[in-house]
Amino acid sequence: MLLGILFGLVNLAVAETGLNGWLRYARLPSAETLHSELPVHVLVLNSTETSPVYTAGSEVAQGIGSIFGKKCSVGYSSGYIPPDNATVIVGTIKQYASSGGLINGIPELEADGFWLNISGSEVQILGQNERGTLYGAFEYLSLLAQGNTSQIAYASNPDAPIRWINQWDNLQGGGTHGSVERGYGGPSIFFENGTVKSNLTRAAQYARLLASIGINAVVVNNVNANESMLTAPIMDGLKRIADVFRPYGVQLGISLYFASPQALGELDTFDPLDGAVIEWWHNRTDQIYKRIPDFAGYLVKANSEGQPGPLTYNRTLAEGANLFARALQPYGGVVMFRAFVYDSQNLNESYWKDDRANAAVQFFNGLDGQFEDNVVIQVKYGPIDFQVREPTSPLFAHLQQTSSAIELEITQEYLGQQCHLVYLPPLWKTVLDFDMRVDSQPSLVRGIVSGQRFNRTLGGYAGVANVGTNQTWLGSHLAMSNLYAFGRLAWNPRLDPASILQDWIRLTFNSDPTVLDTITSMSMESWPTYENYTGNLGIQTLTDILYAHYGPNPASQDNNPWGQWTRADANSIGMDRTVWNGTGFAGQYPPQVAVMYENISTTPDDLLLWFHHVPYTQHLQSGQTVIQHFYDAHYAGAANAQTFPSRWATLKSKIDDQRYEEVLFRLTYQAGHSIVWRDAINNFYFNLSNVPDQAGRVENHPYRIEAESMDLSGYTPYTVSPWNVASGGVAVVTTSNTTVGTASTTLSSITSGTYDVAVNYFDMAIGRSHWQVYLNDQLIGQWIGDSDLTLGHSPSNYIDGHSATRITFPGIQIQKGDVLKIAGTPDGIEPAPLDYISILPEGVVD
Ligand SMILES: *[C@@H]1O[C@H](CO)[C@@H](O)[C@H](O)[C@H]1NC(C)=O
Ligand SMILES: *[C@@H]1O[C@H](CO)[C@@H](O)[C@H](O)[C@H]1NC(C)=O
Ligand SMILES: *[C@@H]1O[C@H](CO)[C@@H](O)[C@H](O)[C@H]1NC(C)=O
Ligand SMILES: *[C@@H]1O[C@H](CO)[C@@H](O)[C@H](O)[C@H]1NC(C)=O
Ligand SMILES: *[C@@H]1O[C@H](CO)[C@@H](O)[C@H](O)[C@H]1NC(C)=O
Ligand SMILES: *[C@@H]1O[C@H](CO)[C@@H](O)[C@H](O)[C@H]1NC(C)=O
Ligand SMILES: *[C@@H]1O[C@H](CO)[C@@H](O)[C@H](O)[C@H]1NC(C)=O
Ligand SMILES: *[C@@H]1O[C@H](CO)[C@@H](O)[C@H](O)[C@H]1NC(C)=O
Numbered sequence: 001m002l003l004g005i006l007f008g009l010v011n012l013a014v015a016e017t018g019l020n021g022w023l024r025y026a027r028l029p030s031a032e033t034l035h036s037e038l039p040v041h042v043l044v045l046n047s048t049e050t051s052p053v054y055t056a057g058s059e060v061a062q063g064i065g066s067i068f069g070k071k072c073s074v075g076y077s078s079g080y081i082p083p084d085n086a087t088v089i090v091g092t093i094k095q096y097a098s099s100g101g102l103i104n105g106i107p108e109l110e111a112d113g114f115w116l117n118i119s120g121s122e123v124q125i126l127g128q129n130e131r132g133t134l135y136g137a138f139e140y141l142s143l144l145a146q147g148n149t150s151q152i153a154y155a156s157n158p159d160a161p162i163r164w165i166n167q168w169d170n171l172q173g174g175g176t177h178g179s180v181e182r183g184y185g186g187p188s189i190f191f192e193n194g195t196v197k198s199n200l201t202r203a204a205q206y207a208r209l210l211a212s213i214g215i216n217a218v219v220v221n222n223v224n225a226n227e228s229m230l231t232a233p234i235m236d237g238l239k240r241i242a243d244v245f246r247p248y249g250v251q252l253g254i255s256l257y258f259a260s261p262q263a264l265g266e267l268d269t270f271d272p273l274d275g276a277v278i279e280w281w282h283n284r285t286d287q288i289y290k291r292i293p294d295f296a297g298y299l300v301k302a303n304s305e306g307q308p309g310p311l312t313y314n315r316t317l318a319e320g321a322n323l324f325a326r327a328l329q330p331y332g333g334v335v336m337f338r339a340f341v342y343d344s345q346n347l348n349e350s351y352w353k354d355d356r357a358n359a360a361v362q363f364f365n366g367l368d369g370q371f372e373d374n375v376v377i378q379v380k381y382g383p384i385d386f387q388v389r390e391p392t393s394p395l396f397a398h399l400q401q402t403s404s405a406i407e408l409e410i411t412q413e414y415l416g417q418q419c420h421l422v423y424l425p426p427l428w429k430t431v432l433d434f435d436m437r438v439d440s441q442p443s444l445v446r447g448i449v450s451g452q453r454f455n456r457t458l459g460g461y462a463g464v465a466n467v468g469t470n471q472t473w474l475g476s477h478l479a480m481s482n483l484y485a486f487g488r489l490a491w492n493p494r495l496d497p498a499s500i501l502q503d504w505i506r507l508t509f510n511s512d513p514t515v516l517d518t519i520t521s522m523s524m525e526s527w528p529t530y531e532n533y534t535g536n537l538g539i540q541t542l543t544d545i546l547y548a549h550y551g552p553n554p555a556s557q558d559n560n561p562w563g564q565w566t567r568a569d570a571n572s573i574g575m576d577r578t579v580w581n582g583t584g585f586a587g588q589y590p591p592q593v594a595v596m597y598e599n600i601s602t603t604p605d606d607l608l609l610w611f612h613h614v615p616y617t618q619h620l621q622s623g624q625t626v627i628q629h630f631y632d633a634h635y636a637g638a639a640n641a642q643t644f645p646s647r648w649a650t651l652k653s654k655i656d657d658q659r660y661e662e663v664l665f666r667l668t669y670q671a672g673h674s675i676v677w678r679d680a681i682n683n684f685y686f687n688l689s690n691v692p693d694q695a696g697r698v699e700n701h702p703y704r705i706e707a708e709s710m711d712l713s714g715y716t717p718y719t720v721s722p723w724n725v726a727s728g729g730v731a732v733v734t735t736s737n738t739t740v741g742t743a744s745t746t747l748s749s750i751t752s753g754t755y756d757v758a759v760n761y762f763d764m765a766i767g768r769s770h771w772q773v774y775l776n777d778q779l780i781g782q783w784i785g786d787s788d789l790t791l792g793h794s795p796s797n798y799i800d801g802h803s804a805t806r807i808t809f810p811g812i813q814i815q816k817g818d819v820l821k822i823a824g825t826p827d828g829i830e831p832a833p834l835d836y837i838s839i840l841p842e843g844v845v846d
C-alpha cells in the first residue's frame with residue numbers, strides 16, 4: 001500500500017509532455033498487490049522484428065514492466081508451446097494452431113479481429129491476422145493500465161475494414177518543415193523541405209498510437225495534393241515511412257493530384273479515358289508497389305474547389321475513380337474517392353433554389369453501380385463542410401451498389417481549432433446513429449458504411465487528424481480524446497461516447513474519481529456549449545469562412561459563391577431547403593426522412609434553420625422564438641465556458657503540473673474567447689433584426705469601459721471590421737509603431753471593493769505587443785501578445801474575431817476614485833490594440 005502511494009506521488013512529479021498520449025503505461029497505485037495475478041513470461045509466435053506480432057510481444061512485456069514494476073521476459077517460438085501457466089501467448093490463430101495450440105472453443109474471427117482470453121496469469125492473445133494480434137495486445141494493456149485484471153474471454157472484430165487516418169500534410173510550407181493544412185499541432189511529422197523527413201521517429205510513434213486504437217492505414221499527404229508525390233525521390237521517401245509503419249500494422253496511402261501526368265510534364269493530357277494516361281497511372285502504381293508491397297491505396301479529391309478531375313474532360317466521376325481502381329486491382333489496393341465535389345465558383349445567392357448542399361447527390365446521380373469494386377466513396381458527415389451541426393449527408397442513402405466511408409474531422413477546423421474544448425463523438429453519433437429509412441427499412445449510417453446494410457465488402461471510416469510535431473500531437477492535451485475516440489468508434493460505432501471518454505481519461509491521466517468526473521462532465525458538455533455560443537439551430541458555425549475558419553464573422557457566410565448562406569435579413573433567417581418552395585434538398589432523403597424535414601413542425605429545433613427560412617419571431621418546439629433562443633443560447637454557452645477553468649483547477653496536484661498548466665491556459669483562453677463569440681453573434685443579429693433581448697443583456701454592459709472613451713495618449717480610435725467583434729465596433733491602436741499608447745480612466749462611480757479586471761484586446765500574428773495595467777501607477781498585471789504562437793490556431797494578421805481575446809486579473813482591490821491605466825507597447829507593425837476593460841464584481845461575468 002505504502003509503496004503504491006509513493007509511486008503515485010513520484011508519477012505526479014514527472015513532467016508529462018503528452019507525447020505518449022494514452023499509451024503512458026503509468027504505474028498503478030495498486031501495482032504491488034496485483035503482482036501474483038500477472039504473467040511472468042510472454043511467448044511470441046513470430047520472431048521477425050517487422051511483424052506486428054513481434055511488436056505485440058514487446059508491448060506486452062514493456063507494459064507489464066511499466067504498469068506494475070514487474071519484470072516480464074519475452075521468448076520467441078514458432079513451434080512447441082510450453083505448458084507454462086504464467087504466460088501470455090501472442091500470435092495469429094494460424095500460428096497458434098500450427099504450433100499445437102488448441103483452437104476449438106475460439107469463435108471464428110473476421111479480418112483484423114482478435115481473441116483475448118485472460119485467465120489470471122495465463123493469457124491468450126490470438127489475432128485473425130498479424131495486426132489483429134497487435135490490436136488484442138493493446139486491448140489487454142488498456143485493461144491492465146486501467147487496473148482491470150478480471151478474467152475474461154471474448155472475440156472482438158472490427159465493424160468495418162476501412163479505418164483510415166487522413167493527414168493534410170504538405171511537402172513544403174512550414175518553414176523548413178512541411179505545413180499541415182488545418183493542422184493546429186505544429187508542422188508535419190512526415191515532410192520537410194519538399195521531401196520526406198530523414199528522421200521518422202515521430203512517424204513510428206504515431207503508428208503506435210494509431211495501432212492501439214485499431215487504425216490500419218494513414219494517407220500521409222494533403223487531399224489538395226502535389227504531383228511531385230509521384231517522383232522517384234518522394235516515392236523512395238514514402239517507402240521509408242511505410243517501413244516504420246509496418247511493425248504496427250499500419251499501411252500507407254497517398255492523396256493524388258488528378259492532373260499529375262500533365263503537371264509533371266510527361267503527357268499533354270490527363271483525360272482518364274486516354275490510353276497513354278491509363279498506362280501512365282499503371283506504371284506509377286507499379287513503381288509504388290515495387291517499393292511498398294502493402295501500399296493501401298489512393299485518396300482522390302477531384303473537381304472540387306478548383307481541383308482538376310474527370311469532369312474537366314466531360315468524363316464521369318466513376319470514370320475518374322476507375323482509372324485508379326484498375327491500376328490498384330492487381331495489388332489489392334483501394335481508391336478512396338471523395339464525394340466533396342461542388343462548384344465553388346458559380347453558386348449564386350440571388351437564386352433562391354441554388355444550394356451547395358445539393359451538389360454531392362447531383363454529381364453522383366446515376367453513377368451508383370458504375371464504380372469498380374475497390375472504389376470507396378468517402379463522404380463528409382454533412383452535406384456542407386464539418387459544421388458545428390449538420391444533417392447527415394443524404395448521399396449515404398444513394399450509394400447502394402457502391403461502398404462508402406464516412407469522413408469525420410478530428411482536427412477542429414470549424415470547431416475551435418483545439419483552442420476550445422470540443423469532444424466530438426456526441427456530434428459524430430448524431431450521424432452514425434441516424435436512420436436513413438431506405439425503402440422504409442432501418443438504415444443506420446453506421447450500418448451503411450460498415451457494408452452491412454447494402455451487403456458491401458468494403459467501407460468504413462476516414463478521420464482527418466492532422467497531427468503535427470508538437471509533443472501534444474494536436475496542440476491540446478484534451479483534444480487527443482477525439483483521436484482516441486475516432487479509432488474506438490471506427491472499430492465499434494455502438495460504443496457510448498462517455499464510456500470511451502472515461503477509458504481515455506484513465507489511460508491519459510489516472511482513475512482518481514475527481515479527475516474522471518471533472519473531465520467527463522466538461523467534455524460531455526463541450527459540444528453543446530460550443531454550439532450554443534457559435535451557430536445555433538443548424539445555421540452553421542458562423543465562423544469566418546473566408547479567412548481563418550476560427551473566430552466569429554456571421555456576415556462572411558453570405559454574398560459570396562461559397563454557398564454557406566444563412567439568407568439572414570431584417571426579418572427572417574435560414575435556408576429554405578424544402579421541396580415545395582425551396583432548394584429541394586430535403587427531397588434528397590428517402591421519403592420518411594424527407595417528409596420530416598419538409599415540414600417545420602417535424603423538423604428538430606437544432607436543424608430548423610438548415611431546412612427552413614423563417615421569421616426571427618418563429619416559435620421553436622421549445623416554445624422560445626428563434627432570436628431569443630440565439631440570445632439565450634449564447635449567454636448559456638459562454639456562461640458554461642466560464643466554469644471550465646475553475647472546474648479544471650480542482651485537478652491541481654491530482655495530475656502532473658505540466659499538463660495541468662497547459663490545459664488551464666487553453667481553458668482560460670476559451671472562457672475569454674467565448675465572450676467574444678457571444679457578443680459578436682448577438683450584436684450582429686440584434687443589429688439586423690432589431691428584436692431586443694427579453695432579458696436585456698445584449699448591448700447592455702454596465703461594467704464595461706470602452707477603450708475609445710478613456711483618456712488616450714499615443715492611442716487612437718480604430719474602426720474594427722467586422723464591427724461586431726469589437727465592443728461598440730471600435731478599438732484603439734497606437735498612433736505609430738514607436739509610440740507607447742496609454743488609455744486611462746478614473747473609477748469615480750465604483751463602490752470600493754474587490755473586483756476582477758478583465759481586459760479585451762487583439763493578439764495579432766504580426767508581432768508581440770506588450771500591455772501593462774496600472775492602478776494609481778501601481779503595476780497590477782502585464783502580458784505579451786504571443787498567444788498566436790502558443791495556441792496554434794490559424795493566425796490572423798488583422799484586428800478581427802480571430803485575434804480578439806481577453807485576459808482577466810482576479811481579486812483586485814479598487815477604491816472609488818482610483819485611476820486605472822493601460823499602457824500598450826507596439827511591436828513592429830502590431831499596434832497593441834485594445835478594445836475595452838470590465839470591472840467585474842465577484843461572481844459577475846460580462
Ligand atoms: C512472421 O512475420 C512476418 C512479417 O510480418 C511474416 O512475413 C511471416 O509470415 C510471419 N511468420 C509466420 C510463421 O507467420
Ligand atoms: C502452475 O500451476 C500449478 C498448479 O495450478 C502451480 O502449482 C504452479 O506454481 C504454477 N506455475 C507457475 C509458474 O505459476
Ligand atoms: C482460455 O484460457 C484458459 C486458460 O489458459 C483455458 O483453460 C481455456 O481453454 C481458454 N479458453 C478457450 C476457449 O480457449
Ligand atoms: C532544402 O533542400 C535544398 C535542395 O534540395 C537544400 O539545398 C537545402 O540545404 C535544404 N535545406 C534544409 C534546411 O534542409
Ligand atoms: C529523431 O527524432 C527523435 C524524436 O523526435 C529524437 O529524439 C532523436 O534524437 C532524433 N534522432 C536524430 C538522429 O536526430
Ligand atoms: C514507367 O515509368 C518509368 C519512369 O518514368 C519509365 O522509365 C518507364 O519507361 C515507364 N514504363 C512504361 C512501360 O511506360
Ligand atoms: C465538354 O462539354 C461541353 C458541353 O457539351 C463542351 O462545351 C466542352 O467543349 C467539352 N469539353 C471537353 C474538354 O470536351
Ligand atoms: C452479399 O454479397 C455476396 C457477394 O459479395 C453474395 O454472395 C451474397 O449472396 C450477398 N448476400 C445478400 C444477402 O445479398
Ligand SMILES: *[C@@H]1O[C@H](CO)[C@@H](O)[C@H](O)[C@H]1NC(C)=O
Pocket residue numbers: 352576581582613
Ligand atoms: C418561398 O420562396 C420565396 C422565394 O422564391 C420566398 O421569398 C418566400 O419567402 C418563400 N415562402 C415561404 C412561405 O417560405
Ligand SMILES: *[C@@H]1O[C@H](CO)[C@@H](O)[C@H](O)[C@H]1NC(C)=O
Pocket residue numbers: 525528529532629632633634636637638640
Ligand atoms: C444551451 O442553450 C440552451 C438554450 O438557452 C440551454 O437550454 C442549454 O442548457 C445550454 N447548454 C449549454 C451546455 O450551454
Ligand SMILES: *[C@@H]1O[C@H](CO)[C@@H](O)[C@H](O)[C@H]1NC(C)=O
Pocket residue numbers: 185186470471472475476662789790
Ligand atoms: C506545443 O503545445 C504546447 C501546449 O499547448 C504549447 O505550450 C507549446 O508552445 C507548443 N510548442 C510548439 C513547439 O509548438
Ligand SMILES: *[C@@H]1O[C@H](CO)[C@@H](O)[C@H](O)[C@H]1NC(C)=O
Pocket residue numbers: 737827828829
Ligand atoms: C514601423 O512603421 C513604418 C511605417 O508604417 C514601417 O515602414 C516600419 O517597417 C515599421 N517598423 C517596424 C519595426 O515594423
